Amino acid sequence: MANKNNEALKQPMWANNPVLVQILGICSALAVTAQLKPAIVMGLSVTIIVAMANVIISLLRNTIPNRIRIIIQLVVVAALVTIVSEILKAFAYDVSVQLSVYVGLIITNCILMGRLEAFAMQNGPWASFLDGIGNGLGYAAILIVVAFVRELFGSGTLFGFQVVPQCFYEAGYLNNGLMIMPPMALVLVGCVIWFHRAKNKDLQEN
Amino acid sequence: MEHFFSLFVRSIFVDNMVFAFFLGMCSFLAVSKNVKTALGLGAAVIFVQFITLPVNYLLQTKVLDPMGLGFLSFILFIAVIAGIVQLVEMIVEKFSPSLYNSLGIFLPLIAVNCAIMGGSLFMQQRIGMDPDNTQAITCFGDSIAFALGSGIGWALAIVCLAAIREKMEYCDIPKPLKGVGITFITVGLMAMAFMCFSGLSI
Numbered sequence: 001m002a003n004k005n006n007e008a009l010k011q012p013m014w015a016n017n018p019v020l021v022q023i024l025g026i027c028s029a030l031a032v033t034a035q036l037k038p039a040i041v042m043g044l045s046v047t048i049i050v051a052m053a054n055v056i057i058s059l060l061r062n063t064i065p066n067r068i069r070i071i072i073q074l075v076v077v078a079a080l081v082t083i084v085s086e087i088l089k090a091f092a093y094d095v096s097v098q099l100s101v102y103v104g105l106i107i108t109n110c111i112l113m114g115r116l117e118a119f120a121m122q123n124g125p126w127a128s129f130l131d132g133i134g135n136g137l138g139y140a141a142i143l144i145v146v147a148f149v150r151e152l153f154g155s156g157t158l159f160g161f162q163v164v165p166q167c168f169y170e171a172g173y174l175n176n177g178l179m180i181m182p183p184m185a186l187v188l189v190g191c192v193i194w195f196h197r198a199k200n201k202d203l204q205e206n
Numbered sequence: 207m208e209h210f211f212s213l214f215v216r217s218i219f220v221d222n223m224v225f226a227f228f229l230g231m232c233s234f235l236a237v238s239k240n241v242k243t244a245l246g247l248g249a250a251v252i253f254v255q256f257i258t259l260p261v262n263y264l265l266q267t268k269v270l271d272p273m274g275l276g277f278l279s280f281i282l283f284i285a286v287i288a289g290i291v292q293l294v295e296m297i298v299e300k301f302s303p304s305l306y307n308s309l310g311i312f313l314p315l316i317a318v319n320c321a322i323m324g325g326s327l328f329m330q331q332r333i334g335m336d337p338d339n340t341q342a343i344t345c346f347g348d349s350i351a352f353a354l355g356s357g358i359g360w361a362l363a364i365v366c367l368a369a370i371r372e373k374m375e376y377c378d379i380p381k382p383l384k385g386v387g388i389t390f391i392t393v394g395l396m397a398m399a400f401m402c403f404s405g406l407s408i
Contacts, residue, residue: 023386026231027320070314071288078281086277101327104280108323110232110315182226183397190383190390197382204381 008119008131012138018111019142019189020196021203025111028102029143030185036159038098039147043140045088045103049080050112051132057120058128073116074107081106111135146188154179210351212340217355220404221341223321224363225397227328230321234364235389244368246305247316248361252354254294254316255325258287259353260346262326266333283326284317291317321360325353367393 018024025046032042056076057064064072085103088096096103106112115135120128151157153176156164164173178184197203223229230251237247262283270276295313299306306313316322329349335342343349370392379388 023235024232026235027228027324030228030231070317071285074284074288074317075281078284082277082280085280101324101331104327105229105320105324107280107284108318108320110318113315113318181398181401182228183394183401185228186390186394186397190387190394193387193390194380194383197387204384 005127005130008127009134012134015200017138018135019139020193022114024114025109025139028105028109030189032099032102033143033147033150033185034180035151036147038095039143041095042099043143045084046106046109046139047133047136049084049106050115050136051129052080053077053112054115054120054128054132055125057116058123058125061121073113077112078107111139142192145192146185149188150179150184210347213348214351214355216340217352218359220406222359222363222400223356224360225400227324229324230319230360233315233319238364238368238371240372241365241368243308244364246308248364250294250313250316251319251321251360252357254290255322255353255357258290258322259325259329260349261286263329263346263349266330279330283323287322288317325356366396
């Protein structure tokens with residue numbers, strides 16, 4: 001049992017990563033990664049919401065009628081997202097402005113529905129909690145990698161602090177404006193997937 | 207009248223749901239393997255968007271705002287969307303079983319398609335905008351124009367990608383990049399092409 005819980009936590013971090021392997025939750029992963037700070041806030045919010053939603057649905061799993069389960073799951077998730085969104089507005093207003101509609105879009109983040117359907121409906125609360133944390137962190141990890149590259153090359157900063165020294169600019173170095181544009185996020189995630197599949201040969205398609 | 211038209215064109219090309227906001231990516235990547243299915247899903251999304259967005263607009267302006275219940279909007283919007291998707295599912299199952307089978311799990315998943323929810327949330331954001339702004343949604347007609355435009359934009363994107371992927375079947379792609387990897391990079395290149403429209407002044 002302990003072994004299984006361990007798997008639930010570790011599997012989604014690398015071998016079964018929600019973004020790279022299951023291709024879930026792409027929308028927000030791409031949109032909030034122009035800078036590191038919103039990416040981390042987004043990653044944390046999703047981790048908390050997935051874990052909580054997994055626990056709640058797992059506790060309710062024997063009482064939910066099968067036919068209306070999707071609507072129940074959506075309502076639970078929407079309630080949690082509303083709470084997180086209000087908290088963000090109260091304590092981290094500038095980040096919540098940067099994230100704009102993407103906080104609300106956590107409701108329709110496929111990771112949530114995917115995990116609720118695939119894991120929480122069949123497993124106990126503790127295992128579901130670990131699975132939620134694992135998937136949330138796996139998702140956050142990709143966000144951070146992509147945001148790191150985009151912010152470093154796109155604006156020469158990390159967390160808003162200047163990293164590329166001034167003498168580089170004087171020597172003719174320029175920020176790559178394309179990095180902050182939406183298309184580069186897609187290309188970068190494509191490259192991360194390429195790297196990931198080159199390491200995990202069994203995932204390659206024929 | 208002019209405002210309707212510019213909002214409509216703008217939401218197809220400039221503010222394209224997929225290429226500018228990355229909305230609806232999950233089903234966009236998964237169902238774009240052939241043009242016919244892509245067309246079916248595109249039509250379903252246009253239809254659902256066309257109904258849910260104006261309904262949510264009316265709810266927001268006539269119910270939530272006057273009562274000061276703005277924080278309930280997430281729950282209410284998603285309930286409206288889930289209900290309407292259920293309806294569409296029943297209609298498609300009855301009248302076009304072949305389309306129903308080829309869409310499979312992705313028909314119910316329109317409920318969690320971010321393009322639909324995102325459309326409603328953008329509409330909510332744009333209600334208070336300056337009416338001279340081409341993005342502003344100030345009346346019921348605007349919300350219909352935006353719904354149609356964003357739905358058509360999404361459908362256009364998925365049909366284009368499906369067509370490219372059909373051709374790409376025969377290409378010699380490095381093994382680890384096959385499938386999802388190359389699709390991401392293709393979408394990135396398509397998004398760059400769509401960026402040309404952002405200079406368009408309407």
